[in-house]
Amino acid sequence: MASNLSGKCLCGTVSYKIHRPKSRLGACHCTMCRRWSGGVFIGLQVAPDDIEFKGADNLQTFTSSDWAERAFCKTCGANMYYRVTAPGSHQGTYHMGSGTLDAHGDLMLTEELFVDLKPDGYSFAEDTHALNTQQVEAMFADAGADSDGDGDGD
Numbered sequence: 001m002a003s004n005l006s007g008k009c010l011c012g013t014v015s016y017k018i019h020r021p022k023s024r025l026g027a028c029h030c031t032m033c034r035r036w037s038g039g040v041f042i043g044l045q046v047a048p049d050d051i052e053f054k055g056a057d058n059l060q061t062f063t064s065s066d067w068a069e070r071a072f073c074k075t076c077g078a079n080m081y082y083r084v085t086a087p088g089s090h091q092g093t094y095h096m097g098s099g100t101l102d103a104h105g106d107l108m109l110t111e112e113l114f115v116d117l118k119p120d121g122y123s124f125a126e127d128t129h130a131l132n133t134q135q136v137e138a139m140f141a142d143a144g145a146d147s148d149g150d151g152d153g154d
Contacts, residue, residue, distance in 0.1 A: 003019075003020075004017055004018060004019055004021070005017070005018040005021045005044075005101060005102070005103070005105070006018070006101070006102045007096060007100040007101040007102050008100060008102065009072075009073035009075075009076055009078035009080060009100060010073070010076040010077075010078040011073065011075050011076035011078070013055045013058045013073055013074075013075045013076070014053065014054070014055040014056065014058050014059055014073045014078075014080060015053070015054045015055060016051055016052065016053045016054070016080075016096070016100075017051070017052050017054075018044070018046050018050055018051050018096070019050045019051070019052075020047075020050050021044065021046065021050070022044065022045055022046075023106060023107055023108060024044075024045070024107070024108060024109075024110040024111065025042055025043065025044055025098055025107050025108065025109045025110065025111075026042070026043055026044075026045060026095070026109075026110070026111040026112070026113060027040050027041065027042045027043075027109060027111070027112045027113070027124065027128070028040065028041045028042075028043070028082075028095075028112075028113045028114060029112065029113065029114045029115060029117050029118035029119075030113065030114040030117055030133075030136075031117060032064055032065070033082070033114075034119075036064070036070055036079060036082075037079055037097070040118075040122070041082070041095075041097065042097070042098040042099075042109065043081070043082060043095035043096055043097055043098060044095065044096045044098055044101070044107065045093060045094070045095055046093070046094040046095070046096055047092075047093060047094075048092035048093065048094065051094055051096070058073055058074050058075060059071045059072070059073065059074070059080060060072055060073075060074045061083075063085070064082075066086065067084060067085060067086035067140060068082060068083060068084050068085055068086070069082075069083050069085050070082050070083075071083070078100065079097050079100075080096070080097060080100055081094045081095060081096045081097060082094070082095040083095070084140075086140070088140070090140065108126070109124060109126045109128060110126070110128055110129060111128055111129045111130075111131070112124070112128045112129070112130045112131065113131050113136050114131070114132065114133055114136055115130040115131065115132055116132040116133055117133065
């Protein structure tokens with residue numbers, strides 16, 4: 001994996017650099033991610049201290065649940081990231097939209113979340129670590145995940 005990755009929104013007003021990037025991508029099939037991204041959301045997990053933004057004042061955040069927020073560029077509307085806001089071991093973690101990356105290098109899809117909510121019309125060829133709603137909620141139990149069990153994070 002390269003020592004740094006970079007990315008930007010559609011208009012380039014917001015850009016970022018990731019230090020010490022992981023080499024794994026994750027896909028989320030929950031209802032909220034599908035509505036937000038227009039399909040499956042594929043993201044790169046980034047620790048809060050491993051990313052720096054340029055043009056961050058042009059980011060608009062939306063509190064999408066009790067435990068997370070989503071951000072988009074105020075100018076072009078490009079979805080930039082999902083970030084865990086609830087207390088716990090995941091707090092502050094970014095999930096940068098893979099489509100915003102300048103290059104993907106050797107990033108591999110290794111994990112899928114909410115697989116029980118995935119539409120039947122598509123699937124990935126990769127053999128991934130697949131978690132259903134119950135397993136994802138258990139992982140985020142201390143963060144107040146999806147209180148009504150419908151996979152939309154509320």
